[in-house]
Amino acid sequence: MMQTLTVERVLLPQGWANYQTLSVRNGIIQGVRDASLEEQAQAIRGSLLPGYFDTQVNGGGGVLFNHSPCAQHIETMAKAHLRFGTTSMLPTIITDNAQTMRAAADAISEVRTTGQPEVKALIKGIHFEGPFLSVAKKGVHDSAFIRVPSDAELATLTRKDVGKVLLTVAPESVSMSFIKEMVAEGVVVAIGHTNAPFELVQDAIDAGATGFTHLYNAMSALTSREPGAVGAALLNNSTYCGFIIDHHHLHPKSAELALKVKGENRAMLVTDAMAHVGSDIERLAFFNTEIVRRGDKLTTPDGITLAGSCLDMYSALLNTHRDCHFSLEQVSKMASTTPAHFMGLDAEIGKIAVGQSADFVLVDDTLALTQVYSRMRPVF
Numbered sequence: 589m590m591q592t593l594t595v596e597r598v599l600l601p602q603g604w605a606n607y608q609t610l611s612v613r614n615g616i617i618q619g620v621r622d623a624s625l626e627e628q629a630q631a632i633r634g635s636l637l638p639g640y641f642d643t644q645v646n647g648g649g650g651v652l653f654n655h656s657p658c659a660q661h662i663e664t665m666a667k668a669h670l671r672f673g674t675t676s677m678l679p680t681i682i683t684d685n686a687q688t689m690r691a692a693a694d695a696i697s698e699v700r701t702t703g704q705p706e707v708k709a710l711i712k713g714i715h716f717e718g719p720f721l722s723v724a725k726k727g728v729h730d731s732a733f734i735r736v737p738s739d740a741e742l743a744t745l746t747r748k749d750v751g752k753v754l755l756t757v758a759p760e761s762v763s764m765s766f767i768k769e770m771v772a773e774g775v776v777v778a779i780g781h782t783n784a785p786f787e788l789v790q791d792a793i794d795a796g797a798t799g800f801t802h803l804y805n806a807m808s809a810l811t812s813r814e815p816g817a818v819g820a821a822l823l824n825n826s827t828y829c830g831f832i833i834d835h836h837h838l839h840p841k842s843a844e845l846a847l848k849v850k851g852e853n854r855a856m857l858v859t860d861a862m863a864h865v866g867s868d869i870e871r872l873a874f875f876n877t878e879i880v881r882r883g884d885k886l887t888t889p890d891g892i893t894l895a896g897s898c899l900d901m902y903s904a905l906l907n908t909h910r911d912c913h914f915s916l917e918q919v920s921k922m923a924s925t926t927p928a929h930f931m932g933l934d935a936e937i938g939k940i941a942v943g944q945s946a947d948f949v950l951v952d953d954t955l956a957l958t959q960v961y962s963r964m965r966p967v968f
Contacts, residue, residue, distance in 0.1 A: 589613070590611055590612070590613050590618065591611070591612045591613070591964055592609055592610065592611050592612070592627075593609070593610045593612065593632070593946075593948075593961075593964070594607065594608070594609040594610075594623045594627040594628070594630060594631040594632065595607075595608060595610075595631060595632045595634065595635075595636040595950070596631050596632065596633050596634060596635070597634070597635040597636065598610070598620075598635070598636045598940060599635065599636065599637050599638070599916075599917060599920055599940060600620065600939075600940055600941065601925075601939050601940075601941055603917065604635075604917070605622075607622065607623040607627070607628045607631055608620055608621065608622065608623060608636075609621055609622070609623040609624075609627050610940070610946070612946040612964045615709070615945060615946050615963030615964055615965075616943065616944070616945060616946065616963075617940065617941065617942055617943065617944050617945075617946050618942065619942060620940065620941065620942060632950065632959075633952065634950045634951055634952045634953070634958055634959075635916075635950070635951050635952075636940065636948050636949070636950050637916075637920045637924070637940075637948065637949045637950075637951065638920065638924035638925065638937075638938055638939055638940050638944075638947065638948065638949070639673060639674070639675025639676065639924065639937070639945075639947030639948055639949055639960070639961070639962065640672075640673045640674045640675060640676070640857075640901040640902070640905070640923040640924055640949065641674070641675070641676040641677070641712070641923070641924055641927040641928055641931075641933075641937060641938060642669065642674045642676070642677045642678070642857075642858055642859050642861070642901050642927075643677075643678045643715060643754060643830065643856065643858055643927050643930070643931065644678065644680050644715055644717070644801070644802070644830060644858040644859060644860050644861075645665060645669060645674075645677045645678065645679055645680055645715075645859060645861050646679075646680045646682055646717075646860065646861060646862050646863075646896055647665055647861060647862045647863035647864075647865070647896075648664070648665040648666075648668035648669050648861055648862075648863060648864075648865040648866050648867070649664040649665055649667060649668030649863070649865070649866045649867055650664070650668075650863050650864075650866075650867035650869050651664050651665060651863050652862060652863040652872065652874070653665065653679050653680060653681055653682075653692065654681060654682050654684055654688060654692075655863075655873075657681065657688060657691045657692035657694075657695045658691070658695050659695050659698045659699045659703060661695070662679055662695055662696065662699050662703075662707065662711060663699070663703065663704065663707045665677075665679060666707045666710040666711065667707070667866075668865055668866030668867070669710075669859075669861070669865060669866065669900065669901070670706075670710060670960060670962060670967055671866065671960065671967060671968060672865070672866075672900035672901055672902040672903070672957070672960075673900075673901055673902045673905075673949040673957060673960050674710070674900070674901045675709070675710060675937075675945075675947035675948075675949075675960065675961075675962050676710055676712050676928075676933075676937050676945075676947065677710055677711065677712065678712060678713050678714055678715040678752070678754055678931075679692070679696065679711065679714055679715070680714070680715040680716075680717050681714065681715070681716050681717065681718075682717050682718060682728075682729060683717065683718030683719040683721060683726075683729040683730060683733045683734055684718075684719065684730075684733055685733055686738070686740040686741055686744070689716060689719075689741060689744050690740075690744050692714060692716075693714060693744050693747050693750050696711060696713065696714045696750045696751065697747070697749040697750050699711050700749070700750070700751055701749070706962060706963075706965065709945070709947075709962055709963050710962065711751065712751050712752055712931065712933060712937075713750055713751030713752030713753055713754065713931070714750050714751070714752075714753055714754070715753075715754040715755075715756070716744075716745065716753070716754070716755050716756065717729075717756045717780070717781075717801065718733070718734065718756060718781065719733050719734055719735055719741070720734075720735070720736060720737055720757045720758060720761045720762050721734050721756070721757070721758045721761060721780070721781035721782070722734075722758040722760055722761060722781055722782050722783045722784070724783040725758070725781045725782055725783045725806045725807060725808070726781060726806070727781060727805070727806040727893065727894070727895075728874065728877070728879075728888060728893055728894070728895040728896070729781065730875040730876060732875075732876075734761070736761060736762065737762060737766055745770065745773075745775055746770075746773040746774075746775065748774075752776065752931045752932065752933065753774070753775045753776065754775075754776045754778060754799070754931065755770060755775050755776070755777050755778070756778045756779070756780040756781065756801040757777060757778075757779065757780075757782075757792075757797075758779070758780070758781050758782035758783070758784060759779060759782055759784045759788045759789055759791065759792035759797075760782060760783065760784045760788060761782075764791055764792065764794075764795040765795075767792055767795040767796050767797055768795050768796055770796075771795070771796035771797075776798060776799065776930065776931055776932070777792075777796060777797040777798065777799070778797065778798070778799030778800060778801045778828075778830075779792055779793075779797050779799070779800050779801065779807070779817060779820075779821075780800060780801030780802065780806060780807060781801070781806045781807070782806075782807050782808060782817050783807075783808050784808060784816075784817060785808065785814060785816065786808075786814060786815040786816055786817075786819055786820050789808075789816070789817045789820040789821075790820050790824075793820065793824055793826075793827060797827075798826070798827055798828060798930070799827060799828045799829070799830065799930060800817065800821040800827060800828070800829045800830065801830055802830050802831070802832050802837065802858065802860055803818065803821055803829040803830060803831055803846055804818060804837070804838055804842060804846070805832065805837050805838070805894070810822070818846075821846075821850075822846060822849045822850070825854070826854075827854065828850075828854050828855075828856055828926065828927075828929075828930040829846070829850050829854060829855055829856065830856045830857075830858040831843055831846070831847065831855060831856065831857060831858065831908075831922075832858060832859065832860050832897055832899065832904075833857060833899075833904045833907045833908045833911075833912065834884065834885075834897050834898075834899040834903075834904070834907065835907060835911065836884075836885045836894060836897070837860075837894060837897065840907075840911045840912055843908070843912050844912040844913060847908070847912055847914065847922075852914070852918040852919075852921040852922050852926060853921070853926060853929075854926065855922050855926065856922055856923075856926050856927045856930060857901060857904040857905060857908060857919070857922045857923045857927075858904075858927075859897055859899045859900060859901055859904060860896045860897045860899070861896065861897055861898065861899060861900065862879060862886055862895065862896035862897065862898065864879075864881050864886060864898040865898055865899070865900050866900075869881070874895065877889065877895075879895040879896070880895075881898060884898055884899075885898075886898055901923055902949070902957050904923065905919045905920070905922075905923050906955060908922065909955070916955070924937075924938045924939070925938040925939055926938075945963055946961060946963050946964040947961060947962055947963060948960070948961040949961075
């Protein structure tokens with residue numbers, strides 16, 4: 589059955605358009621046209637944006653994916669983030685053992701095959717953040733599990749039943765032939781948790797790596813005598829960079845500078861969210877330590893080491909718009925269109941256009957979130 593939705597203001601790929609009527613069948617946009625006078629009279633007030641795509645979601649709703657990588661926990665995470673406008677996501681496994689990685693892939697496959705329709709629509713694949721990282725830049729990752737690739741991990745990383753696979757690696761921990769092999773298998777390779785010098789990072793880009801995981805954080809810095817991973821990220825126009833705009837991982841001005849260099853076509857907003865999003869939990873056991881929430885900041889008990897975030901994508905968009913001084917159109921692209929391009933899903937999601945999934949976020953004149961639609965289904 590065809591459904592229609594008329595909205596006062598809609599962000600289309602070519603820019604803002606007033607009073608548009610969207611026609612949707614089976615969750616896919618079939619048409620976008622100017623609304624009739626009768627439709628305009630009944631139009632929903634507010635501005636309609638594409639739903640957000642978060643490529644780095646460690647947890648939500650009180651659960652952490654690593655703790656129990658099962659279909660039930662994916663459902664909990666998806667529903668927690670959906671209320672904040674995330675209509676597509678990559679559940680993320682932080683550095684762990686081969687068994688946990690395999691269980692996570694099994695859970696993703698189960699959800700994408702037999703899961704609830706509203707959850708299946710959200711889960712686009714999986715992100716393995718590690719375990720092939722640098723101990724020197726491990727952050728909160730457990731060094732006991734950081735290692736070089738083995739056949740056990742290769743079989744998991746190259747599965748074809750889990751949707752899109754994003755893999756974060758440190759160039760000093762893998763060979764360039766490994767990166768080439770992963771890319772040939774359809775894996776999207778990002779650089780992160782690395783202490784590599786500029787030249788080695790550039791080698792990884794030349795081998796096929798196309799992304800940088802949470803730029804600035806847990807990577808070799810840009811300095812006067814060594815450009816590092818940050819310098820390589822900013823100098824390469826073809827690479828995409830994730831940004832955690834919670835004002836704890838990045839100073840707003842540092843974020844603003846890098847976002848201006850990369851532009852909205854290569855900069856992506858991510859949350860790096862832990863179990864705390866959509867939950868009131870304060871403390872969370874995490875390998876051999878604990879994650880503590882103090883206000884809107886997550887750290888290890890010493891209060892020094894950041895441990896993911898309690899950021900949601902709606903807040904990330906607002907922070908980038910208001911504090912880093914980018915237009916709503918630009919930050920919407922960073923939250924939706926650009927990550928879809930990065931993961932090769934731009935034919936399906938990321939825009940309000942014919943053939944795209946009917947995933948929308950509605951905000952009012954103050955930019956308050958008033959409704960989320962997942963494949964045309966209102967969430968609240």
